[in-house]
Amino acid sequence: MAQASSQNGPTQASADLPPAMAEIKSSSVDQIFAEMNRMPLFMTTLDETDGEGGENIALEALKALAYEGTRYEIAENFRQQGNECAREKQWNDAKEFYSKAIAALKAPPKEPDPEDEIEEGVRVMEIGDEPELDEEEERRKEAGVEEACYVNRALCNLEKKNYRSSIQDCASTLRLNPSNIKAFYRSGIACLALDKLPEATDACTRGLSLDPENVSLKSLQTKIASRKTYLEGVEKARREREEKAASERATLGLALKARNIKTRTTEQAPDLEDASIKLENPLDPSSTLTFPVILLYPQHSQSDFVKAFSEFDTISQHLEYIFPLPWDTNHEYGVEGVEVYMETLTGGLMKVGKKIKLFKILGSGKCDVTDGLVRMNVVPKAHAEQFIATRKLQSGN
Template structure:
């Protein structure tokens, strides 16, 4: 019996395996595993529903009928599921191209006990893994597991009398223990292959299978922790690493990984704390803003389709959470007589309309220079559709605090009209509202 060889934790870095002993088995010529075709057998199952009946022609022979009742793609697919015509494992049924029954069938061409055959597959896996051929290594370990799993199935189907004979003659408890040990090692080594090809979920599943066989396998904890860490499942990775260190406190690979995990945890905690502080700050700012609006009797309303104001919004300045701060409003200055507008991003509650028109005038589109501070009036619409005239010396805050006035979608709308034409515009507005 060859000795059991397990890949170390840092194998993917050092690639320094002890040379394995010569295998205890020799591959003879491969037997013919497929039954030969007979006159009674057909190469494929016959689908009678696809054969069109025709009274003028005789029925097809069974071999021809089995071919004619399937499409070319279906025939290729069925052929790829048989060992004689198979081109790759990916064409077989099973997750990730694994076919445990096929692997067990292939293993029959080797002499020796199941443990010896699995040991051979395991050693071949180790050899290709030395060359960093991770996918090939995974396939060899999978074949070894297929032999061991199939052996366990066969053992469970034996009757008590047959089991007793078997144990007394060839399969004593030591042999069963050897199989379990090999199964554990194949799972752990396949976990390394899955880890290297970034199949992180498969890595954790292999490690879990190894730990069911041996709860003290530190390599399984280490590789499972690495996979979880790669998935940024920091809490789970930390737990797996801690369990491994509880078994082997001096394990250098686990201790180094624990340091990385702790650093990541600190980083995530810092990000979470900043996020929490931002959320608290946002909530406090919102509370202070709502309190300030209520204190000034300013009403707001939102519609189903608010305009995109980018970063312009009602806010308190200079400190959004200070009760002594001043309310600032986005204000649109509308010139309805000429279908023009201006936008003031931060209009203080203490400002008057003329204080902003001083730097807005003259208007670039006002070719007649009609818009001057002495020739304009200001009006705001109420929530009921009426109009309020805004005095030139009245602050915005006082206007917004009047009954009936409301801010829609966070934007104050102020109409700027020429005095000479204001009355006509107001009458037109009344007629429009009436309609």
């Protein structure tokens, strides 16, 4: 009897996948990518494990190759990797490779392998062994790599704005080769960035003495000269400001002395912001003086601040626009209904006339201006005796 065939056609036999392929087929896409990332050829991020917390053998073997060979070969390998990173402007990685190259050059030479020696101490030459190195030629090549790594690391530090480190790398370069133009140029740029203009000028001058037509050094020389001119202008303006301020202070002191107005400072000076004792003409001691004045209302713990109280003003002139006070619900404060008191040099109180000009009050010699501020107590007449008694009790007078 004939066997019936399926509607979909005859069934085809499928071959089994190799074990490795079967394992991949059973893995997710993420698992496959993670496994590939542990292979040095496919790495996109550094994974130093085997996926289970162990050592990545392939990666460790690859890293070990970087330290195979002579010191020059190891350093040259790192230098080339540094150059590749620098071309991509990967300054951190480039700097790291140059540093590794320098470290490799400073490492002590490898000790001979005991297996390569016989009992008499004569090295056995095997097939494939390299001939002995020309030590002088090797030192020359090492010096060339070291010079290149220092001057290139100076560039990395320059790009990262590590200016002092860049200057140090340039100095190391020039100790190896006093004629390295790049070292002079990069040192000059770093010194200019730090406003170390004499050093920048020196580096530029030395470089141009070796290569007078160097365009980069000529451009740097122009920038240094421009910066020097700018800083000299800034310094000149600063000196002029200081000289002017000193002259104004001296003129103000002369004006106060001529009016017999005494001043003093304390350790608890208040912040008056831009308010201060000023002359209308800062360089003319005979011009009008103005004072910051604080009007205190001790009975109510309130105050008013007058930033510029002219020496020719009277207290009444200011009270007329300040009154009525918004918080004076009992209407106790009026120009004619208050008295004004100031503290004397001895710590007591003196009553001052509301219609007397300020320069006469301050020039009486009985009071002073403390911390650049004139203090006046404004008290309702009905409370004057109580205020005086309280102040006497507080001062002990």
